[in-house]
Amino acid sequence: MKKGDFLIILLIAVLEAALMAVFLRGPSPGGVAVIELDNAPVHSVPLDGGDRDYEIQGAHGQVVVSLRDGRVSFSESSCPDQTCVRTGRLSRAGQTAACVPNRVLIRIDGAPDGGPDVVLR
Amino acid sequence: MAAAFVLSWLEVVLPLSLPVPGIKLGLANIATLIALYKLGVLPALSVLVSRCVLSALLFGGVTQLLFSLTGGLAALAVMALLRRAPVFSPYGVSIAGAAAHNIGQVTVAVVLMQTPSLYSYLLFLLPVGVLTGLLTAFVFRLCERIKI
Numbered sequence: 001m002k003k004g005d006f007l008i009i010l011l012i013a014v015l016e017a018a019l020m021a022v023f024l025r026g027p028s029p030g031g032v033a034v035i036e037l038d039n040a041p042v043h044s045v046p047l048d049g050g051d052r053d054y055e056i057q058g059a060h061g062q063v064v065v066s067l068r069d070g071r072v073s074f075s076e077s078s079c080p081d082q083t084c085v086r087t088g089r090l091s092r093a094g095q096t097a098a099c100v101p102n103r104v105l106i107r108i109d110g111a112p113d114g115g116p117d118v119v120l121r
Numbered sequence: 122m123a124a125a126f127v128l129s130w131l132e133v134v135l136p137l138s139l140p141v142p143g144i145k146l147g148l149a150n151i152a153t154l155i156a157l158y159k160l161g162v163l164p165a166l167s168v169l170v171s172r173c174v175l176s177a178l179l180f181g182g183v184t185q186l187l188f189s190l191t192g193g194l195a196a197l198a199v200m201a202l203l204r205r206a207p208v209f210s211p212y213g214v215s216i217a218g219a220a221a222h223n224i225g226q227v228t229v230a231v232v233l234m235q236t237p238s239l240y241s242y243l244l245f246l247l248p249v250g251v252l253t254g255l256l257t258a259f260v261f262r263l264c265e266r267i268k269i
Contacts, residue, residue: 001210001212001213002207002208002209002210002212002213003208004203004206004208004209004210004213005209005210005212005213005216006213007208007213008209008213008216008217008220009213009216009251012216012220012247012250012251015220015243015247016243016244016247016248019240019241019243019244019247020244022240022241023238023240023241023244024244039234039235094238094241095238095241096236096238096239096241098234098236100234105234105236107236107238
């Protein structure tokens with residue numbers, strides 16, 4: 001291994017750190033879960049709202065998106081592999097879960113007042 | 122030269138018969154790396170494209186072809202650029218290729234699903250890529266010694 005190799009590894013590590021700063025932030029107060037069907041938003045759900053279920057007719061069948069205790073997840077889905085259900089609960093800005101056969105996406109956005117997505121220091 | 126061609130043809134076929142997801146990728150890249158260092162960019166390109174097309178025809182669909190071709194072409198471009206510089210050994214070139222491959226593939230997913238946050242997949246893909254890059258280059262080194 002030569003000097004340049006370590007530079008490459010260093011660059012990848014820097015990229016990894018940047019990704020962590022963007023995607024691994026703490027719980028977002030006032031976060032909003034956006035539920036999309038076919039790339040179009042159908043629901044915008046503040047995470048601090050009461051417990052609710054949303055039934056959505058996807059391309060494959062029905063999915064149920066549930067909000068419990070400030071966390072949102074796929075609680076049921078018609079899809080064969082159930083990857084979406086196994087993704088678990090989302091609560092932090094930047095997190096996503098998707099049911100590809102049903103074309104349904106859950107995405108957590110920052111505070112609805114338009115808080116910054118990334119802060120560079 | 123002819124021996125090298127036969128060898129790289131063999132290596133294209135071999136990876137196809139070992140479709141364990143992560144490992145298959147690594148093995149196929151050994152062929153690309155050897156072709157690139159021993160034969161040049163164009164032979165490496167043809168090995169890559171034929172490998173991707175064959176694999177997609179036998180195992181996957183158009184989506185798989187799109188992903189593997191994008192990742193492979195990105196990796197080849199980066200590796201072709203880096204291999205000339207004496208500061209990089211095949212290890213660095215291979216690692217850079219693996220990173221380019223992963224970034225390329227995740228970008229395809231982001232474009233298809235219109236979801237930039239899918240880049241979070243790189244959080245675990247990049248470190249794994251460094252490891253497979255090292256492994257691929259290691260096997261390449263072994264093959265070099267065996268041939269001589």
